[in-house]
Amino acid sequence: xxxxxxxxxxxxxxxxxxxxxxxxxxxxxxxxxxxxxxxxxxxxxxxxxxxxxxxxxxxxxxxxxxxxxxxxxxxxxxxxxxxxxxxxxxxxxxxxxxxxxxxxxxxxxxxxxxxxxxxxxxxxxxxxxxxxxxxxxxxxxxxxxxxxxxxxxxxxxxxxxxxxxxxxxxxxxxxxxxxxxxxxxxxxxxxxxxxxxxxxxxxxxxxxxxxxxxxxxxxxxxxxxxxxxxxxxxxxxxxx
Amino acid sequence: xxxxxxxxxxxxxxxxxxxxxxxxxxxxxxxxxxxxxxxxxxxxxxxxxxxxxxxxxxxxxxxxxxxxxxxxxxxxxxxxxxxxxxxxxxxxxxxxxxxxxxxxxxxxxxxxxxxxxxxxxxxxxxxxxxxxxxxxxxxxxxxxxxxx
Numbered sequence: 001x002x003x004x005x006x007x008x009x010x011x012x013x014x015x016x017x018x019x020x021x022x023x024x025x026x027x028x029x030x031x032x033x034x035x036x037x038x039x040x041x042x043x044x045x046x047x048x049x050x051x052x053x054x055x056x057x058x059x060x061x062x063x064x065x066x067x068x069x070x071x072x073x074x075x076x077x078x079x080x081x082x083x084x085x086x087x088x089x090x091x092x093x094x095x096x097x098x099x100x101x102x103x104x105x106x107x108x109x110x111x112x113x114x115x116x117x118x119x120x121x122x123x124x125x126x127x128x129x130x131x132x133x134x135x136x137x138x139x140x141x142x143x144x145x146x147x148x149x150x151x152x153x154x155x156x157x158x159x160x161x162x163x164x165x166x167x168x169x170x171x172x173x174x175x176x177x178x179x180x181x182x183x184x185x186x187x188x189x190x191x192x193x194x195x196x197x198x199x200x201x202x203x204x205x206x207x208x209x210x211x212x213x214x215x216x217x218x219x220x221x222x223x224x225x226x227x228x229x230x231x232x233x234x235x236x237x238x239x240x
Numbered sequence: 241x242x243x244x245x246x247x248x249x250x251x252x253x254x255x256x257x258x259x260x261x262x263x264x265x266x267x268x269x270x271x272x273x274x275x276x277x278x279x280x281x282x283x284x285x286x287x288x289x290x291x292x293x294x295x296x297x298x299x300x301x302x303x304x305x306x307x308x309x310x311x312x313x314x315x316x317x318x319x320x321x322x323x324x325x326x327x328x329x330x331x332x333x334x335x336x337x338x339x340x341x342x343x344x345x346x347x348x349x350x351x352x353x354x355x356x357x358x359x360x361x362x363x364x365x366x367x368x369x370x371x372x373x374x375x376x377x378x379x380x381x382x383x384x385x386x387x388x
Contacts, residue, residue: 041369045335050367079247115343115360116333122275162255166262177266179274179296181343186365195368 005083007225014218021215029058029208036201043198052110054201058209059103063131064168066096066213070138071165074158084221086152089161090142091220095213097135104128115181123174124182127167134164151224276343280321289348295324296343296362304338317342317354326354335361 004010036054043050069092077085107125108118119125138160145154153161175184186193194202266273276296277287287293295317303316312329315338326344336342341362346355 043367044370045340046363046367053367075251079251080244114333114335114363116336117360120275120360123273162251163258166258169259170262170266173266177270177273179276179278181275181296181360181362183363183365186367193366197369198367 007084010084011222011225014222018215018218018222021211021218025208025211025213025215027208029205029212032201032204032206032208036205040198040201046114049110049113050198052106054205056103056106056110057202058206059099059106060128061206062209062213063096063100063103063128064171065210066092066099067131067134067161067165067168069217070096070161071168074161077152077158078155078162083152086150086154086158087221087224088217089153089158090151091217091224093135093139093142094220095216097132097139099209099213100128100132100135104132117181120181122181123178124171124180127171127174131167131171134167138164151228278319278321279317279324280319282324282348283322287348289350292345292347294343294345295326295354295356296341297324299336299338299340299342301338315342317344324354325352326356328356328359330359332359333361335363340364 004013033054036051040051042048070089073085073089073092076082077089104125107128111120112118138157141160142153142157145156174180175182192199276294277285279295279297282295297317297319300316300318300323303314305314306312307314307327309329312327313332314325314327317324317326326346328344328346336359341364343360343362344354344356345358345360349355
């Protein structure tokens, strides 16, 4: 990873990769969403409401995956002092929070017709809401403790990112440990209880949204690096 | 030992302590964080009448009866280990039916009947097309099979 400690070398790879991730991700997720809306059959119980899962599941996956990324970046920043780790953490926070919010909103829209309620304080929903608040806290802390010309996050923010990771396994296990309104996991190591006829577009949207997430993170990292450059140049100008 | 290794060990020890604390908290919360009581919990722990709780389980097939007033329904809730009679007056959600999951909010009356003030349908983790309705799902093989 330290090969990419040099921003110039990182940018050489990140610049073309951004476009590839963005357009292939967009294509996959549009195909996946179209197939999920028009090709797959309706559920025997939920009817057409089930189709929201093609958005809801990738959003939940990326909300949790985003924080896992923040935690890994935090570890690399604290232990190996990797210069890009803090920038990666800051870049992940915003799209991670966005996808967590999308997950909560789509879940709520699905819950009203299926369960008969917009919101209940059960384990899964509460822990997911906590994840959204953790993201907001991380963003606020990162902005409040930012140091000029660095673009990364402060060590305190990194520690917060690491500590917050404890919520990820709690979200994952919440429907297993506790009686909850949210159903148990459909896709496990042993297989899937979602019928194959309805499952396959989920693979497309999962992959598509993930590639897109990667593209957004790379864009934001490049933007932060560009801003660092501008600030460094302004400082040099001010001194001369 | 290099400073890098010191930081790595410190981070790993902190992480292990954190995960341990999280697991302890989660297991201590096992009862408090449960969203509802299952009928077996009610039978084993005993819930005093009038205490507001949520009761969750499956609606027993053949137990759903509509009272003469047209708005009150009576049904039995089971979790496979114990069964509790329940009643509800009002509009039940569309997915509420015999053989599917339910979470009822309310309290027990003096006779051991759960009087629900609100009903929520609990969806299970199975998703399948309409053509497959009436087929049963094998938990171990994850295969669909026609019932009988």
